[in-house]
Amino acid sequence: MIRAVAFDLWETLITDTPDLSRSQERLRTSRMEAILTARGYGALADRIEHAYRALWRRCHELYWSADLDVPCRRQIEHFLEELEVDVREFDEAMLAELEHAYAHAAVDVPPAVVAGAAETLRALKSRGLGVGLISNTGRTPGYALRRILDVLGLASSIDVMVFSNEHGACKPQPSIFEELRRGLGVAYDELVFVGDNAYVDVHGAQRCGMRAVLFEPPVRGTAVAPPVEHGLTIVPDATVHALPELVEVIDSLGARG
Numbered sequence: 344m345i346r347a348v349a350f351d352l353w354e355t356l357i358t359d360t361p362d363l364s365r366s367q368e369r370l371r372t373s374r375m376e377a378i379l380t381a382r383g384y385g386a387l388a389d390r391i392e393h394a395y396r397a398l399w400r401r402c403h404e405l406y407w408s409a410d411l412d413v414p415c416r417r418q419i420e421h422f423l424e425e426l427e428v429d430v431r432e433f434d435e436a437m438l439a440e441l442e443h444a445y446a447h448a449a450v451d452v453p454p455a456v457v458a459g460a461a462e463t464l465r466a467l468k469s470r471g472l473g474v475g476l477i478s479n480t481g482r483t484p485g486y487a488l489r490r491i492l493d494v495l496g497l498a499s500s501i502d503v504m505v506f507s508n509e510h511g512a513c514k515p516q517p518s519i520f521e522e523l524r525r526g527l528g529v530a531y532d533e534l535v536f537v538g539d540n541a542y543v544d545v546h547g548a549q550r551c552g553m554r555a556v557l558f559e560p561p562v563r564g565t566a567v568a569p570p571v572e573h574g575l576t577i578v579p580d581a582t583v584h585a586l587p588e589l590v591e592v593i594d595s596l597g598a599r600g
């Protein structure tokens with residue numbers, strides 16, 4: 344019996360177009376530049392872009408490539424290190440200001456909701472199913488994503504949210520799926536996970552004993568072969584090309600026991 348359905352966040356429930364990403368990026372860098380300038384670090388202005396990009400690569404090397412994650416504040420410290428300033432020069436108030444600017448850009452320029460997401464979540468909830476979410480967070484931490492999901496009208500349909508920057512590990516690590524499972528209060532074989540990434544979402548969920556649905560919007564083409572990633576052939580329990588198809592898919596997976 345299926346008692347809960349959980350979702351990946353980025354590119355499954357919400358998405359950033361290239362324009363939205365650029366606007367968020369401009370907001371982050373311009374606000375951080377204003378903060379640094381106001382505190383007498385205006386000379387760093389022309390290195391901010393470089394440090395911003397170097398930070399992303401550094402997080403990949405240090406954390407994300409090993410499925411680890413860190414609090415947003417640690418990203419700010421790395422950003423300052425990339426600017427070649429000593430983090431110890433900055434007081435708590437300034438670090439908090441920089442973190443706020445960095446974390447909230449996507450609150451002020453919110454991502455778009457994937458077509459059908461809101462009604463699909465509501466439809467699943469109205470069937471008495473628990474609804475969960477796990478996000479590998481990237482630049483926008485969990486506390487900002489909770490606000491974004493609230494503003495976009497999705498939060499009220501989600502019972503449990505787990506964010507990698509708060510958990511300390513990313514999908515496909517079993518520990519992050521375990522936090523979700525415990526929160527929803529169900530067994531793995533009562534839980535279905537839905538996501539757009541065959542490796543982190545489908546493989547990650549299946550190896551914990553969950554069933555997994557690959558969300559593959561038609562715009563990406565019609566792949567017929569099972570995806571091969573990390574040397575694994577990954578076969579989802581079902582594939583949907585639009586989120587509303589899920590309601591029927593969950594019914595049929597449940598009927599299969």
Ligand SMILES: [Mg+2]
Pocket residue numbers: 351352353354355538539540
């Ligand atoms: Mg995704």
